[in-house]
Amino acid sequence: MTKKGIVWFKTDLRLHDNETLIKAIEENDAIIPIYCINPQELNESNGKVERIGDFRLKFLLESIAELDTNLRKLGSGLLLLVGNPLEEIPKIAFKYSARKVYAKREVAIFEKQLNVQMEQELWKQKCLFEEYSTSTLYLATDLPFSLKDIPEVFTNFRKRVEKETEIRAVFDDPEHIISPTIPALNLPTFEELGRQEKQTEGRGVLLFKGGENEALERLNYYLFESHLIKKYKETRNGLVGGNYSSKFSPWLANGCVSARMIYAEIKKYEAEFGANESTYWLIFELIWRDYFRFIFKKHQHKLFxxxxxxxxxxxxxxxxxxxxxxxxxxxxxxxxxxxxxxxxxxxxxxxxxxxxxxxxxxxxxxxxxxxxxxxxxxxxxxxxxxxxxxxxxxxxxxxxxxxxxxxxxxxxxxxxxxxxxxxxxxxxxx
Ligand SMILES: Cc1cc2nc3c(=O)[nH]c(=O)nc-3n(C[C@H](O)[C@H](O)[C@H](O)COP(=O)(O)OP(=O)(O)OC[C@H]3O[C@@H](n4cnc5c(N)ncnc54)[C@H](O)[C@@H]3O)c2cc1C
CATH class of the missing domain: 1.10.579.10 (DNA Cyclobutane Dipyrimidine Photolyase, subunit A, domain 3)
Known part of the structure; x- marks a missing residue:
């Protein structure tokens, strides 16, 4: 019998350095990559605030579309589900008789709970659920302290991890993916999601576009094309234009690029063009990003x-x-x-x-x-x-x-x- 696994993409919308995807390919004869848009979550109001504003939604839709294109180039595609993931994903697992769902490990409380509930739902049909940490530079399991002992002061955290923990190498991109036929992606429009697309504002720092290719292009531009990274520490407090800082954050937040990939490229850059305080400082800021994640893991709901x-x-x-x-x-x-x-x-x-x-x-x-x-x-x-x-x-x-x-x-x-x-x-x- 063909062994099938489902890869549930969330904020890891990329093919490179994606352990979740790689493990699913390794362990199965065929995989079904999925993304689930939950309209309720998109439009959930908290007082007068929407959970996902229009700019983020646009970036997300672009990132999903590009993931589908990139998966199709490898022989697969992205199966888009619309609805509550706790209902939609088990249905797909049943339809394809999948033996396991592979997904990103989460740190924030709501997302963590969703993973726990998903595992329970899937288990009702004897389908397993497995999580991989794909968003940080350092893996939690490699840290020199247990979660409860993570220092409350950033400098203490940074000094120890820099000294005692290796940043692992990035996973290679998959070369080919075997999947059942995945229907063409039919992304809902803004209107179908009950939204109105906003006009692009010409004064913005960049015309941000979601997707893995754009993320890697920006990375290449910021390092090897423009060498802006050489002056990052002096320019990072700027306010106007695309060049004062890396602008990697929207792609990092959606997982279109991995923090480890950025690190690996900075190391390559340093080997070719030399290291300085600025090339290090971008890594320093990525350690801040890690730190907030680990602190969230430690303190959970308290940070809300x-x-x-x-x-x-x-x-x-x-x-x-x-x-x-x-x-x-x-x-x-x-x-x-x-x-x-x-x-x-x-x-x-x-x-x-x-x-x-x-x-x-x-x-x-x-x-x-x-x-x-x-x-x-x-x-x-x-x-x-x-x-x-x-x-x-x-x-x-x-x-x-x-x-x-x-x-x-x-x-x-x-x-x-x-x-x-x-x-x-x-x-x-x-
Ligand atoms: C009140 C407040 C709210 C913030 N909310 C977010 C948020 O929701 N998402 C987000 O990605 N960043 C947030 N930041 C951190 C930071 O402002 C942005 O990451 C940064 O401005 C993004 O621009 P950049 O990619 O050009 O950053 P760069 O200066 O080029 O830094 C490179 C990367 O390092 C990380 N980084 C840099 N500074 C910080 C920081 N202070 N904390 C954590 N990571 C950092 C980011 O991933 C960033 O992309 C917030 C900061 C403040 C003060």
């Missing part, structure tokens, strides 16, 4: 709570909806904050410098519940990922992993330092 992991017992302030609305729509009256919030609302992206300032303003000057700001970012950001977003917000609110506890930025000084001739503010306040 007002007091975070601080142990404080403070009561959240009553929301001032008109202040919050002004913040969202770029009408606070503080020109640096307003410019950043306009960029976010109109493009789905904001620089790291901008994010720190608008979050600090929301928490410390507007004195609002940081979780409302984090939820708005969740809706808007094209690169939203639970660990990086909630981890950074909690950090700035002083209830996360910050030894200095609660960072209040001097917004006027920040504007002067990072936007000295008003280039950024002129761009986004016009």
């Amino acid at each position: 709570a007002f007091n975070g992991i601080s142990g404080q017992k403070n009561t959240p302030p009553k929301p001032n909806f008109s202040l919050i609305q002004n913040w969202k729509t770029g009408k606070t009256g503080n020109d640096f904050i307003d410019a950043n919030m306009n960029e976010l609302r109109l493009t789905g992206f904001m620089s790291n410098r901008g994010r720190q300032n608008v979050a600090s303003y929301f928490i410390h000057e507007m004195q609002q519940d940081w979780r409302i700001g984090a939820r708005y970012f969740e809706e808007q950001l094209i690169d939203y990922d639970a660990s990086s977003n909630w981890g950074n917000w909690a950090y700035l609110a002083g209830v996360g992993n910050d030894p200095r506890s609660g960072r209040q930025f001097n917004i006027e000084k920040q504007a002067k330092d990072y936007d000295p001739v008003n280039e950024y503010r002129n761009l986004w306040l016009s």
Whole structure:
């Protein structure tokens, strides 16, 4: 009997360095790659916030389409399911008599629960469920400490992992995939998903397009074509244009590129053109990304709570909806904050410098519940990922992993330092 396995793609929309896919190919005679769009999750409202905003949705649909194209080049294709994955995936497992479903291991609570429930549902028909960690640089199992002992201070974490843990090599791309005939991809349109596609905003830092090919092109551009990586440490606090930072985040968030692939390419670059502080600094930032993931694994739902992991017992302030609305729509009256919030609302992206300032303003000057700001970012950001977003917000609110506890930025000084001739503010306040 032919052994069949299902690969459930989620935020790992790529063929390269994808252990989930490789293991499924190795262990089966044929595989069925699937993606499940859950309309309820797309449109789930949390107060006045959608879970997946229009920019992120567009990027996601593009990434799915490209994954299908790339799979077809290898003899397979992506089977698109629309509905609740807990119902749709077991149906497909039954239809194809699949023996195992392979999927990405999750860290955030909702996604983790979904995996647990999926395993239970599949087991009802004796189908196994197996997870692989595919999003971090370091594997949790390779860390020099157990999950409960992960240091609460980033520097302590980084120093030990850099010294004691190897980053594993990337998995090779599959050369050929055997699958049953997969029907042509029929992606739902924005309208079918109850949305209206937004106009592209020419002032944005990049015309982001989802997909593995675009991710690898951007990686190649940032390193080997433009050599921008050589100056990353000096430019990374910029605000205008595509070149001040890598802009890898939307592709990383959707798994169109793996963090390990970026690391491997940086190492190649360093071997050819030399290493400097900047080439290292991009790796340093990817370690931050890992850190927030591991901290999420350790503290789970606490990072969604007002007091975070601080142990404080403070009561959240009553929301001032008109202040919050002004913040969202770029009408606070503080020109640096307003410019950043306009960029976010109109493009789905904001620089790291901008994010720190608008979050600090929301928490410390507007004195609002940081979780409302984090939820708005969740809706808007094209690169939203639970660990990086909630981890950074909690950090700035002083209830996360910050030894200095609660960072209040001097917004006027920040504007002067990072936007000295008003280039950024002129761009986004016009
Ligand atoms: C309040 C707040 C919310 C944030 N929400 C998100 C989010 O939802 N998704 C997200 O990917 N990043 C988030 N970040 C981190 C950071 O702002 C973005 O990763 C970065 O701006 C993306 O641009 P880039 O790819 O050009 O980054 P680069 O400066 O080129 O950095 C390279 C990569 O390193 C990682 N990285 C850099 N800075 C951080 C950081 N502070 N925390 C975690 N990873 C980092 C990212 O994966 C990034 O793509 C947030 C930061 C703040 C202050």
